[in-house]
Amino acid sequence: MKKYILLFMYGFAVAFAQAQTTLTNESHGFVANERNPMMLTEYVEPGLYGKNIVWDFSNLDITNNFEGLILDKYTSKCSDFFSKGNIVLEEFGNYFLFQTSAEKLEQFGFISSSGNTKIVYSKPFVKMQYPFTYGSKFSGDFEGDYIVNNLRVGEIHGSYRVEGDAKGRLLLPNAKELPNVLRVKEVKKYKQTINSNAIDIEDVTYRWYVENHRFPVLVLIKSTYFSNGNPVTSTKAAFNSKIVGTTNVNERLVDDLKIDIYPNPYQGRVTVAYNLGNESDVNISVYDLSGKLISVLVNGVESAGLNKHFFSAVELGMPAGAYVVKLKIGDHEMSRKILELK
Numbered sequence: 001m002k003k004y005i006l007l008f009m010y011g012f013a014v015a016f017a018q019a020q021t022t023l024t025n026e027s028h029g030f031v032a033n034e035r036n037p038m039m040l041t042e043y044v045e046p047g048l049y050g051k052n053i054v055w056d057f058s059n060l061d062i063t064n065n066f067e068g069l070i071l072d073k074y075t076s077k078c079s080d081f082f083s084k085g086n087i088v089l090e091e092f093g094n095y096f097l098f099q100t101s102a103e104k105l106e107q108f109g110f111i112s113s114s115g116n117t118k119i120v121y122s123k124p125f126v127k128m129q130y131p132f133t134y135g136s137k138f139s140g141d142f143e144g145d146y147i148v149n150n151l152r153v154g155e156i157h158g159s160y161r162v163e164g165d166a167k168g169r170l171l172l173p174n175a176k177e178l179p180n181v182l183r184v185k186e187v188k189k190y191k192q193t194i195n196s197n198a199i200d201i202e203d204v205t206y207r208w209y210v211e212n213h214r215f216p217v218l219v220l221i222k223s224t225y226f227s228n229g230n231p232v233t234s235t236k237a238a239f240n241s242k243i244v245g246t247t248n249v250n251e252r253l254v255d256d257l258k259i260d261i262y263p264n265p266y267q268g269r270v271t272v273a274y275n276l277g278n279e280s281d282v283n284i285s286v287y288d289l290s291g292k293l294i295s296v297l298v299n300g301v302e303s304a305g306l307n308k309h310f311f312s313a314v315e316l317g318m319p320a321g322a323y324v325v326k327l328k329i330g331d332h333e334m335s336r337k338i339l340e341l342k
Contacts, residue, residue, distance in 0.1 A: 023131065024131050025130045027211070030089065032087060034215075035070075036067060036069070036240070037240065038219075039238060039265060040062070041237045042061040043222070043236065043237040053183075054171070056171045057172055065241070068089060070090075073097065078095055078097045078109060082109045084109075085109060086098075086099055096109075102130065104129045105126070105130075116148060117148050118146075119144050121142060122144055123143045125142040125160055126138065132164060134164045135163075137161070137162065138161075140159065140160060141157070142157065144156050144157075148194075154192065156191070158189050161187045162186045166183040168181060170218065172243070174264045181209065183206055184209065184216075186207070188203040200225075201224070201225050204222050215240060219236070220235075220236075220237050221235060221236040259272075260273045261336050265338075265339035267340070270312070271309075271310055272325060273308045276304045276305060279304055280329055282301070282327075283298065285297065286323050286325055287324045289324065320341055321339070322338070323337070
């Protein structure tokens with residue numbers, strides 16, 4: 001009997017190790033009225049590709065927050081202008097029109113936040129084909145027209161290549177660790193010509209996905225513009241602040257001591273909570289980014305069990321923004337960056 005149990009456990013372990021995120025329209029496609037809260041961060045390099053990668057982005061510098069919104073085409077600005085497409089992504093007031101189906105997600109149009117500039121794709125850009133997992137790949141061409149104030153002023157045409165280039169574990173801010181993460185690499189190379197002025201552009205986008213969340217949990221974008229032979233680069237980066245991690249990174253860093261700092265980013269107050277196995281010496285202090293001491297939350301002996309302390313920069317007459325919490329509990333020390341929003 002013991003032999004069969006061991007074989008069962010071995011089979012289970014192998015199956016778990018081989019589990020991987022697979023994107024389908026049902027699990028990861030666009031659905032009307034879905035919201036996608038994200039935190040903008042400073043750009044970082046995307047890291048390695050391949051199997052069993054560990055990406056540690058737990059120290060991303062957060063700059064702001066925003067929310068994407070999925071709309072039905074007929075409830076958006078796109079309904080009166082585009083004949084194709086059935087779903088719309090709104091970000092920063094811009095509208096991206098897609099046709100979604102069980103097989104793929106195709107972009108057919110774009111409207112700027114001002115409403116003056118539009119792109120109509122005569123040959124759509126395929127953003128995703130389903131099902132898609134590690135090792136999947138596809139490529140193709142796209143083209144379209146630029147419309148400004150309802151007049152055609154130029155065109156866009158280029159190529160794209162999309163591949164599932166890596167899988168592994170992803171560490172995000174606020175002590176979130178995500179297993180079985182799929183990374184999708186997208187490369188778009190295209191030429192846009194407006195009023196006879198041509199610019200070559202290359203967009204390289206990395207998106208990280210998990211099985212139980214519809215939207216990417218992390219996005220890194222690097223765009224390079226080539227005009228008269230002179231490259232200019234711009235970057236964007238954001239991660240999902242609501243995704244639930246499976247393992248608390250802080251628990252590993254401090255042996256069996258469990259520490260949680262939440263919510264982060266926050267409005268009002270942030271909570272520093274920890275469970276002491278024994279009575280311990282504790283010092284928790286908050287500093288600004290220059291290293292100046294702002295507040296001492298506790299400095300002394302604390303009892304075993306759950307302990308909580310709170311911090312608010314605004315309550316101390318300080319501006320909202322980024323601060324550093326330094327914790328010393330017994331012989332263990334750690335620092336965490338926090339972000340107070342207005």
